[in-house]
Amino acid sequence: MDSPLKLTKKDFASDQEVRWCPGCGDYAILSAAQQVFPELGVPREKFVIVSGIGCSSRFPYYMKTFGFHTIHGRAPSVATGIKLGNPELSVWIVTGDGDSLSIGGNHIIHLLRRNVDVNVMLFDNRIYGLTKGQYSPTSEVGKRTKSTPFGSIDRPFNPAALALGANATFVARSVDVYSTHLRQVMKEAYGHRGTSFMQIFQNCNIFNDGAFESIRDKGLREDNLLLLRHGDPLVFGKNQDRGIRLSGCNQPEIVELGGGVTEKDLLRHDETGPIGYAAMLAEMQPPHWPMPIGVIRRIQAPSFDDAMTQQIAEVTTSRGKGNLRDALYSRNTWKVE
Amino acid sequence: MATEASSKKRKRKAKRLDRAVIRFAGDSGDGMQLTGMQFTAATAAAGNDLATLPDFPAEIRAPAGTLAGVSGFQIQFASDAVFTPGDRPDVLVAMNPAALRANIPELNPSGIVIVNADAFKDGDLRKAGYKASPLDDGSLDGYQLFKVELTRLTRAALKDLDLPTQAIDRCKNFFALGMMYHLYQRPIDVTLVWIDRKFAGKEQLIQANRLALKAGYAYCEATEQFASFYEVPAARLEPGTYRNVSGHQALALGFVAAADRSNLKLFQGSYPITPASDLLHELSVFKNFGVVTFQAEDEIAAIGAAVGASFSGALAITSTSGPGMSLKSEFISLAIMVELPLVIVDVQRAGPSTGMPTKTEQADLLQAMYGRFAEAPCIVISASTPADSFDAAYEACRLTLKHMTPVILLSDGFIANGAEPWKLPEVDNLPDISVPYHRETESFLPYSRDPQTLARPWAIPGTPGLEHRVGGLEKSEGSGDVSYDPINHERMVHLRAEKVARVADDIPLAEPIGDRSGDLLVIGWGSTYGAITSAVRRARADGKNVSQLHLRHLNPLPRNLGEVMERFKQILVPEINLGQLSLMLKARFVRPLIAYNKVQGSPFASEEILNKIDEILEAR
Numbered sequence: 001m002d003s004p005l006k007l008t009k010k011d012f013a014s015d016q017e018v019r020w021c022p023g024c025g026d027y028a029i030l031s032a033a034q035q036v037f038p039e040l041g042v043p044r045e046k047f048v049i050v051s052g053i054g055c056s057s058r059f060p061y062y063m064k065t066f067g068f069h070t071i072h073g074r075a076p077s078v079a080t081g082i083k084l085g086n087p088e089l090s091v092w093i094v095t096g097d098g099d100s101l102s103i104g105g106n107h108i109i110h111l112l113r114r115n116v117d118v119n120v121m122l123f124d125n126r127i128y129g130l131t132k133g134q135y136s137p138t139s140e141v142g143k144r145t146k147s148t149p150f151g152s153i154d155r156p157f158n159p160a161a162l163a164l165g166a167n168a169t170f171v172a173r174s175v176d177v178y179s180t181h182l183r184q185v186m187k188e189a190y191g192h193r194g195t196s197f198m199q200i201f202q203n204c205n206i207f208n209d210g211a212f213e214s215i216r217d218k219g220l221r222e223d224n225l226l227l228l229r230h231g232d233p234l235v236f237g238k239n240q241d242r243g244i245r246l247s248g249c250n251q252p253e254i255v256e257l258g259g260g261v262t263e264k265d266l267l268r269h270d271e272t273g274p275i276g277y278a279a280m281l282a283e284m285q286p287p288h289w290p291m292p293i294g295v296i297r298r299i300q301a302p303s304f305d306d307a308m309t310q311q312i313a314e315v316t317t318s319r320g321k322g323n324l325r326d327a328l329y330s331r332n333t334w335k336v337e
Numbered sequence: 338m339a340t341e342a343s344s345k346k347r348k349r350k351a352k353r354l355d356r357a358v359i360r361f362a363g364d365s366g367d368g369m370q371l372t373g374m375q376f377t378a379a380t381a382a383a384g385n386d387l388a389t390l391p392d393f394p395a396e397i398r399a400p401a402g403t404l405a406g407v408s409g410f411q412i413q414f415a416s417d418a419v420f421t422p423g424d425r426p427d428v429l430v431a432m433n434p435a436a437l438r439a440n441i442p443e444l445n446p447s448g449i450v451i452v453n454a455d456a457f458k459d460g461d462l463r464k465a466g467y468k469a470s471p472l473d474d475g476s477l478d479g480y481q482l483f484k485v486e487l488t489r490l491t492r493a494a495l496k497d498l499d500l501p502t503q504a505i506d507r508c509k510n511f512f513a514l515g516m517m518y519h520l521y522q523r524p525i526d527v528t529l530v531w532i533d534r535k536f537a538g539k540e541q542l543i544q545a546n547r548l549a550l551k552a553g554y555a556y557c558e559a560t561e562q563f564a565s566f567y568e569v570p571a572a573r574l575e576p577g578t579y580r581n582v583s584g585h586q587a588l589a590l591g592f593v594a595a596a597d598r599s600n601l602k603l604f605q606g607s608y609p610i611t612p613a614s615d616l617l618h619e620l621s622v623f624k625n626f627g628v629v630t631f632q633a634e635d636e637i638a639a640i641g642a643a644v645g646a647s648f649s650g651a652l653a654i655t656s657t658s659g660p661g662m663s664l665k666s667e668f669i670s671l672a673i674m675v676e677l678p679l680v681i682v683d684v685q686r687a688g689p690s691t692g693m694p695t696k697t698e699q700a701d702l703l704q705a706m707y708g709r710f711a712e713a714p715c716i717v718i719s720a721s722t723p724a725d726s727f728d729a730a731y732e733a734c735r736l737t738l739k740h741m742t743p744v745i746l747l748s749d750g751f752i753a754n755g756a757e758p759w760k761l762p763e764v765d766n767l768p769d770i771s772v773p774y775h776r777e778t779e780s781f782l783p784y785s786r787d788p789q790t791l792a793r794p795w796a797i798p799g800t801p802g803l804e805h806r807v808g809g810l811e812k813s814e815g816s817g818d819v820s821y822d823p824i825n826h827e828r829m830v831h832l833r834a835e836k837v838a839r840v841a842d843d844i845p846l847a848e849p850i851g852d853r854s855g856d857l858l859v860i861g862w863g864s865t866y867g868a869i870t871s872a873v874r875r876a877r878a879d880g881k882n883v884s885q886l887h888l889r890h891l892n893p894l895p896r897n898l899g900e901v902m903e904r905f906k907q908i909l910v911p912e913i914n915l916g917q918l919s920l921m922l923k924a925r926f927v928r929p930l931i932a933y934n935k936v937q938g939s940p941f942a943s944e945e946i947l948n949k950i951d952e953i954l955e956a957r
Binding site for chain 1: 378381382384527574575576577578579580581590593594597598602604606623624625626627629631633634635637638639640641642643644645646647648649650651653667668671675761762764797798799800801802803804805806807808809810818819
């Protein structure tokens, strides 16, 4: 590890033909990963990408790393086993809104609660793509899909808020086509010890095209995205002239800067702020609010794998390294001559 | 201690017995399992062969004093070989009327009944459904009834201790245990040592339990109630070092041994479920062996983590019971598809659905064989006795590592919770089961195959140059790339089947115990071993032409099984299910056989099988 690894994007592209629909947001995320991975200083053989089932879950086949395309919703459990089996590995989960929030809902919350040191990229396109267009647990009420011809009556999850509810130690958001931002979020996620949860808004141009128009379109997104930077005031807008402050009753409100209102009056982003603050950010979304992206929450807490390694070391120190013969012959034995 | 005590006071007669069957029964809160386990430990120390049957309700504390709350523990011990916990107890220790009522029907005619006379007040009787006290109404005539005021005597023995009455009353099971130690001349020091360790730092409780135990012993010695006491001389076991072991302990040690001898990290993913949880408890202690136990959020995550750990290079196991097996089936399919080593332990219980979680059954065999969608063959083996569970676990690991495909290991509530003496193996004699990881990068193909076993290479993350992807989609032979090619799919389906079929080259041939050929062959698997062995021995001693074959390997079956079956005129297959092995054998070998089935949540009594053998042979 002393000599710098000379890896490039090319080193992470597998020989498999990428088979997402032309125009799918997944291409941009794949490209971002292939650019970020060589920059992390990790030998290629130490990456493992684990996925469930869904369009996004084909991801491992296109990365020239170790990869495991598992079963629907269960990637967090397999990733946990891989990390506990070999804590030296850099483990990445690729999942979708259906995979991790519907069939795999139980696993994702427990992964976050335990704080296993893995990185989760949740591609949120608010639709089931691989099964050809049913509403998902993040689809908005009223959405007309193949399985909801009269509109969905199903209240959606907010993935970032759900992650916060599970006491996640790292929660971030980005957008498929906002590649400089996405790459930065992926690097921050890698740098966090514990479960790093990334909600990545991703357009399905076949079954849910335009779902994120206001935050993906270059002409619109500057007015609708709120870029979170630790310590900076919550300012947004094409001209950076709007901000968010707390009203008298601790309700957030949007204010125009100028006319007596300065940045000093605004909330300043604190990644370690109380969970209520993080939840407030997670709940904001257009059209009324801007969409906060970047690192919403980052706190330090012991990771499950570190705690496991430590406990094994402690018990080994106190009891001595296990000896098989002693284990067999230790308890109340007797001899028959 | 025992000899010293017996030489004192009036000389009562010692009766010499070859074997004895004792059952302790009481309320769930009376500590009957603990009492039984202590009696077992003392009996093991006395050098007897033994077998035990714990039998308890699913409710942790059912309403006190009711039939639903009765917990029992039976042990058979002898001065020769013991194969079962015994058909009928010779002695019943009943701590309350409900325990008496639930267990008296199974007691030997003229057997001994010891009751806690203090627990037969009107209210107690009502709760057990007695209209009049069975102690006075003559219904126990024919048995040797001993009314002992266990509560009063325990209180008297512990009167000088500064403990609340409730705590003192909890010691009455040790008073009863002490009595039984005298009655059967067991050494009490094993339990004294246990008390000191269990209650370390709680001097009052140490004193209380020691006093209760010794008081019970002394009472039995001094009272004139008992005309005699019993001696069951030590068994003539094969020379070696022995310990008493439960099926769960033996399984755990088997896995630890397999990991040690294969130089792999042992990983267990599990979710609490009766009666399999004890395997998680047992293995979680072995931290200083580097064993990782992971209590997952559910059954699916438990096996998922095991599959992940296997991918990363660990010796991975997951353990569960029937309902969990159903939940795990999709992941077992994945393990078959990605061809990774994995042991799935199914400690079977009575079903379907929640069924009778604390009661035993053998009804998951067909699920293990066929309980997955599509063509998903799996190696299936079984454990036959508590001690045999060590060998079964070791064998499961050997097969899964060598053949790179999952192994289902079937145990059940009876053998997992039961216990027996175990002749300890010499560690150096355990076979080497290590399998090197693949390291060679030159022309590496993740789905290339060993020409003999058809196993694919185990190439683990972290190995430079071997980066590859696995997954549930169909694999192209060799490269492992995703493939929808119809011919490739058919070839891969055949390869996965052939891989499991070839395990038959790696297991011993079937070898009947008894004769090479004859009138009747009794074929069994799993926990029926003891009852069948005992029945066949008795039948042979009677001059009957009957032999026995017990199967460890259920898929694939031994190569010569059909040929062995041909050599016998009739085949009897006893199972605690509706005929699952029978069905497999009939389908495979297309020959008639006699299925003998019982599904009452309890093991066969050897007498039941003996009667069946007699019936078949007499009908000829």
